[in-house]
Amino acid sequence: MKTIIKNQKARKNDTNKQRAVADYGMVASAVDEATKVGAAVLRQGGNAMDAVVAVQFALSVVEPFNTGIGASGYILHYDNNKKETTVINGHSQAPKAIQEDMFIDRDGNIIPHFERSTHASAVAIPGIMKGMETALNEFGTMSLDKLIEPAVALAENGFKVNWQWDYAIQTLMLRMGDEAKAFFAPDGMPRVEGEWVKNPNLAKTLRILQKKGIDALYHGEIGDAIVETLQKMEGILTKEDLQNYQVDIEKPMTGSYKEYEVVVPGPPNGGGPSLIQLLKILEGFHLEQYQVASWEKYYVLAEAMRLTFSDKLAYMGDPEFVDIPMKGLHHPDYIKERQNLINWTSRNTEIDCGNPWLYQESTNKKGEVKDFETGGETTHFTAVDRWGNIAACTSSIEHVMGSGIMVPGYGFLLNNDLTDFYPEPGHNNSIEPKKYPVSAKTPTFVFKDGKPVLTLGSPGGPTIVASVAQVLIHLIDYKMDLKDAIEEPRIYNSTAPLVWWEEGLDQSAKNKLEQMGFEFPELAKPIGNVQAILIDQDHGDLYGAADSTRPGSAIGLNRE
Template sequence: MKRFWGTSLIVAFLSVFLALGSAVAASPGVPEGAPSPYTGMVSTAHPLASLVGARVLASGGNAVDAAVATQFALNVVEPQMSGIGGGGFMMIYLAKEGKVIAIDCREQAPAGATPQMFLDDGGKPLSFEVALQSGHAVGVPGTLKGLVTALEKYGTMTLSSLIEPAIELAERGVVVNAPLAQHIAENAYKFNDAAKSVFMPGGEPLPKGALLVQSDLAKTFKLIRDGGPGVFYNGEVGQALVNAVREKAGTMSMEDLTGYEVKFRDPVRGNYRGYEIVSMGPPSSGGLTLLQMLKILEGYDIKALGHNTPQTLHLMIEAMHLSYADRAKYLADADFVDIPFKGYLDERYIAERRKLIDIVHATPDVTAGDIWEYEGEGPQALRAGEAEKDRGETTHFTVMDKWGNLVSYTTTIEDVFGSGIMVPGYGFMLNNEMTDFDFTPGGVNEVAPGKRPRSSMTPTIAFKDGKCAFSVGSPGGATIITSVMQVIMNMIDHGMNVQEAIDAPRIYSSSFPKVRWEAHLPEWIRNALKLRGHVMEEKPSVIGSVQSIVIDLETGKLYGGADPRREGTVIGVR
């Protein structure tokens, strides 16, 4: 078999990293004067994953082919963030049809799940740390079936060829980078024995620079290569998965796996300053929450107020509070609850919410609004959900091919290393996605058999006058939505090129009063926000890891941005 990682290939692909200029062209995010001889592009959180995707594009594959190969590679190089033990949401833009496809391969609750499964014997919610290590935390994985579905419908290459690079990476080993080393050390407490044997050989966490070899994962990928997804959903891999969950008191069965279905969803759409923003709908809350925040902020001259000034940040924080309050009350799996899709972005409702913002002072008592009043006749929503869980990591990547097709894909196992459960003998981590449900029953996001937990994943594609303008997405739990929002605003409102828009420090706040902030946000700005009534966290945090591709609307040239908060890497293909 011909080896994938020839030195000449590595040199050839590394030579096409993008050089971004500082001046900005008319199209949002485009760096004026920067060279772009590329016909295709991949942007991921890891250079080897980007290289895998770029090789597929260079060999004639389309964006979906490259996305499939990239996801398998990410399972190897970022095993703590995503993989076949998890799920996600894939947005595909088909250039020839001018159509956006939204694929939901989110995990779902097993048939044995109950609304009380995250309560202790006294009826009180378990702590997150306790709940995530239980077998109840593991949802039925959808990533593999999502990849196969996308490939069969929209790809051009075979599953066996696209999984091969990941097999080689897993067998030969990858160098542990700084984020992975940190995550292994911080999450060792929840590893089962199988995970410890891989990430802590000899009892010590693998340090930065060590070689991570995943022979069991390579074995699993070979089984999938040779036998297709059936070995996972109705075969030996699935049985091992079920056994691992049941050893941790979970209820998952082979019937849960064989019954899992990928769903095609209608994407949600809205407009922001002349751009159509297309994003993921429920069971992800990302799209509607993003669009609502943008619509609220569209009522202010953000450009004139300036980037990351106290006034701009104050308005952003207040818009976040309003939208996250609505999110908790109304958004969940649309197959189980009624959602006021029309009312959510109704201009009258947006204006009503905007009026609640005090332009000088923080508002302490933000509650959800009555969206059904603007929807027409409809059911009343259940009570508001729990406070947002902003933990969680995930990964996001984006791919564009020479035919103009684009994939924006956010994929996850929820917390870092998910539940901490590795399937013994098969080498992949299992998600803890069920902890995205409310622990206390009664809200729209309560646990139910077959239900998919509310997500924050926000894979997004923007259009101008019908032309694809850019893609954007991020990991980060509930912070995903605000990271995507800020990068969009940085490009459209503040005229930043895509890399500048990604690099800029971000904030996050889902409810009054605490505000999370990143390093490089000046102290005087933080103090000014404190004077307005906001409580800034004591220390900075890292918020998100955004990957993006932008298209010059005048020339069609491609440019990319990748987040340095991890090892974000953009590779263009000539």
């Protein structure tokens, strides 16, 4: 435990709002106003789940282009009394009327991503509200109406637009429908940083949820408005789909990295299993022997990501519909086989998905990698309370601005989660009625000697696993301060030569990787946005950190 605690730089009364240390509770999220809401709930005696529910509603107001009433998500909860971790699956689901060829045009070609992701037919059954209700009923202590009230106040009274809005609006205007444009760019003028904004339509929606509960979405007025909006735009979601949606409470998946236990959601979540596989591949290379900014570290990361994500693309799916070779993917001999493809001389052009079926005595055929474009944003938030309970959620409307469709008179955007399916039939992750698309959402808990020491997660679509894994190795292998571990430049590589990179990546390491056959886009870009809390089990301290790529914060509570 001390290996990831001893080098923490945060101190009480630190003026950097993206670092915090406390001993009585902690919240971290991607937007400061939402973090303050969660911290206030803890201060009022709420527990970690109460705080996370309140943060979700607050983010629906202040980060509406990444999450909201129409979102989906996974919630991870640790009960310190029972010593038990649980997954609340609030993931989106395909409507009953979905057609397997709905993203194929009359000529048999895949409809371009922009066109299919901004159409009403891309909207899946939103799950986050039912997920939050289920989580609150199971693990919370405060009433739903009380936890919604801070979000109502933000929507009614207003708040200052932050710099994240500038990017989302000005770069994604083309994704917005008329209703969304009227809110984000009234009279054609995009809202800008520092502007005071209110959302009375969303305030009305939140008031309805306060009065009538989450059923107002799945069985009542809000759901009616969603369905009416989509049917006018050739959507396929029906009231029956909303009424039949159920949230599952599931057991998590568990893996390890060195002496630490890593706990994540399992399928249909694809991020959790991939994180465990990636860490097991990396474990064999003892990254701590290389400098944190070295080409060796980045080379192993880039190749290990290719190995892992090719398997994810080939084999992950909804386990109610397809068989997943989960035992084989994590089998020690299969991991060794994958490790042997990292040759230290170049980008190995022979890397493809493997055949994990061979490692669980199955005659199933080797899979096929089907790469396709998905959305790139989400949001993550987490809380630890005074009793040692932990809650974390990764929540999303898929793409920034989701489908671009805002429900008239209700002030929230709808997701485009159906674009998380592979658009052609015949694949593990192809579209089918009532099926979950593969998600990369990876809320993560880390344990040492049976005790929780870390909660973290990130947005970023396909880059989520890469972001979480790199922060973990910065903490465990390089024994970095939590905030420094988050800020250390990250990379992301999928199946192609192209490696996304963050500002600050060592130029000599970049040059070396280019010599080895990797390619880099001209411009750096943020990869993910990690929110995390370290738990010092020896001294009772909590260390929180928010990623600088969004206007977030970490706020802690101290004993009086």
